Amino acid sequence: MSRFFSGKYKSLVPYVPGEQPKEMKYIKLNTNESPFPPSPKALEFAQREAEHLELYSDPECRDLVKTASKHFGISENEILFTNGSDEILNFAFMAFCDDEHPAVFPDITYGFYPVFAELNNVPYEEIPLKDDFGIDVDAFCGVNKTVFIANPNAPTGIALPLDRIEKIIKSNPDNIIVIDEAYVDFGTESAVNLIHKYDNLLVTQTFSKSRSMAGARLGFGIANENLIRDLNTVKYSTNPYNVNRMTMAAGVGALLDSEYFEKNCKEIIKVREYTAEKLKKMGFTLTDSKANFLFTSSKDIDGKTLYLKLKEKGILVRHFDKERLKEYNRITIGTSEQMDILISAINEITEVSL
Ligand code: PMP
Numbered sequence: 350m351s352r353f354f355s356g357k358y359k360s361l362v363p364y365v366p367g368e369q370p371k372e373m374k375y376i377k378l379n380t381n382e383s384p385f386p387p388s389p390k391a392l393e394f395a396q397r398e399a400e401h402l403e404l405y406s407d408p409e410c411r412d413l414v415k416t417a418s419k420h421f422g423i424s425e426n427e428i429l430f431t432n433g434s435d436e437i438l439n440f441a442f443m444a445f446c447d448d449e450h451p452a453v454f455p456d457i458t459y460g461f462y463p464v465f466a467e468l469n470n471v472p473y474e475e476i477p478l479k480d481d482f483g484i485d486v487d488a489f490c491g492v493n494k495t496v497f498i499a500n501p502n503a504p505t506g507i508a509l510p511l512d513r514i515e516k517i518i519k520s521n522p523d524n525i526i527v528i529d530e531a532y533v534d535f536g537t538e539s540a541v542n543l544i545h546k547y548d549n550l551l552v553t554q555t556f557s558k559s560r561s562m563a564g565a566r567l568g569f570g571i572a573n574e575n576l577i578r579d580l581n582t583v584k585y586s587t588n589p590y591n592v593n594r595m596t597m598a599a600g601v602g603a604l605l606d607s608e609y610f611e612k613n614c615k616e617i618i619k620v621r622e623y624t625a626e627k628l629k630k631m632g633f634t635l636t637d638s639k640a641n642f643l644f645t646s647s648k649d650i651d652g653k654t655l656y657l658k659l660k661e662k663g664i665l666v667r668h669f670d671k672e673r674l675k676e677y678n679r680i681t682i683g684t685s686e687q688m689d690i691l692i693s694a695i696n697e698i699t700e701v702s703l
Contacts, residue, residue, distance in 0.1 A: 357470070364464045367667050376690060378681040379665040381503075381532075381642050383561035383617075385684075387599060388609040391562065394602035395595040406597055408589040413597050416604045417569065421541055426574040429581060430600070432591045434531055434555035434568025438497070439465050440583045441551055441570070445525040446471040446495045453494040455484055455502065457673060459529060462497050478505070478673075482636055482644075486513045490520035499529040501537050504669065504679040506638025508537040515540075518547045525576070527551045532640035534559035534614050535621070541571050548573050551580075558641055559614050560603045565596040617641050617682050624680075624688045631695065646676040649699050658698045664691055 350359070367380035386392075410430045418425045431437040442465040446452045454462045456475035466473040476488045482505045489496055496517060501508035518526045518540075528540045530552055541552050551572040557563035570580060584591060592600075603610065621643065625635050628645055635645045646652060652675050656668035667679040682688065 358468075361467050362464070364461045368665060370665070373663065375660075375663050375665045376683060376687050377665050378642075378683050378687070378691065379667040379679075380563070381558055381640070381679075381681045382563045383558060383613065383641070384682075384687060385561050385613050385616075387561045387565070388603050388606035390602035390606040390609075391560075391599040392602070395565075395599040398594045398598035401594055404594070406590050406592060406594040408585070410592055410597055413592070413600045413604075416601045420604050421571060423541070423544070423571060424574070427544060427577055428569055428571050429577050429584065430567065430569045430592050430597075431584070432568070432588075433557065433566040434529070434553045434570075435461060436591060437553045437568050437570040437580070438462070438527070438529065439468070440580045440587075441495075441497075441525070441527050441553070442466060442469045442471055443583045444576075444579045445527075445551075448472060450524065451494045452497060453489070453492050454497040457482070457502075457505065457671070458497070459499050459503050459531075478502075483507055484509055484513075486516060489517045492521060493524060494521075495524055496521060496526045497529065498527070499531065500540070501532050501535075501639045503532065503640065504642070504667065504674070504677075505636045505644050506532070506640040506642060507636050508639040511538045511540060511543075515543060515547075518543065518550050522549060525549050525551060527553065530554045532558060532642075534610075535618055535641050536639040544572050548575065551576055556600060556603060559617075560610060561613065562596070562599060562603060565599050567592060567596050567600050620685050620688055621682045623685065624682065624692065627688075627692045628695070631692075631699065642679050642681045644677055644679050646678070647699065652676045652678050655695070655698065659691070659694055662694045662698075664694055 413430055414425050414428055417428055452466050452471050452473040456477045479485050526549055530539055533539050544550050551570050553570045556567040625643055633645045633647045635643055652668055656666055656678055659666055
């Protein structure tokens with residue numbers, strides 16, 4: 350820390366992204382990216398747009414907003430695009446949290462929530478997950494704070510049914526409920542349609558997972574127009590050109606190519622179920638993941654050892670040191686070939702036959 354660093358950030362512990370190693374080619378199953386390339390349409394649109402990079406991007410993202418509003422069945426002033434969904438989440442902390450509106454989220458969830466809270470000097474509470482790693486819905490009802498819930502949750506992959514989500518929204522009418530749907534496309538019902546029923550709901554999604562565009566950085570929030578206006582006030586006070594031209598064009602292409610999107614989601618779900626079955630047969634314990642990753646542990650090998658041994662074999666998975674998670678690994682769903690390599694490697698490591 351330099352002597353110039355502002356005192357207000359002295360105790361800030363930054364978010365630690367998953368490893369992005371350069372030293373060798375790993376099978377990367379550690380950051381929940383898609384194993385498939387972006388839609389050819391997304392690539393074509395981005396390439397064409399590259400010719401105009403001398404000009405600023407459209408701060409209103411009009412083409413993208415138009416395409417997305419048709420896609421999601423919402424009006425154009427009910428959506429805001431951002432630089433990844435991390436940015437809309439940060440905007441939500443900035444816009445809807447303060448001393449009078451502290452944040453609340455599960456104790457095991459997306460690791461960026463407490464960082465955004467600290468960054469924005471927002472007090473926060475963490476509500477423990479239940480013993481089965483499920484979210485304690487009743488504890489969030491009437492909690493009277495700004496609620497952040499990832500649905501499905503990470504790194505557990507467990508999804509809440511929509512009626513449970515609705516119960517939380519309904520019971521906190523004077524607080525914003527943020528439903529982070531980064532992984533919703535792999536088998537969870539979205540809360541997007543509820544924005545017309547509840548004025549306190551913000552749903553966030555991303556193009557990073559199901560639309561294979563993690564490197565493009567494109568996310569968005571959907572909410573009633575008053576909330577979107579508040580979020581725009583924050584956006585225009587930080588970075589009006591937050592989505593670059595190529596990403597915006599790629600986003601339009603990706604949304605227009607529903608067939609490619611649906612095919613890839615279906616494939617990820619199929620490979621997830623296949624991999625889960627294999628791991629179960631090998632004695633692994635798994636949560637019921639509805640995301641593009643599995644959350645798994647084995648009584649035969651501790652989480653860290655498995656992570657390190659897989660790394661030696663050129664396979665990266667995500668291990669967390671947190672006490673309740675340390676026996677587990679989060680494994681991103683890759684191609685079926687990659688998952689077969691993973692299963693053979695785990696087999697060799699644990700010496701348990703299939
Ligand atoms: N929410 C959750 C639950 C996530 O796991 C992630 C990905 N790390 C994000 C949001 C942010 O993703 P992105 O900024 O790439 O849209």
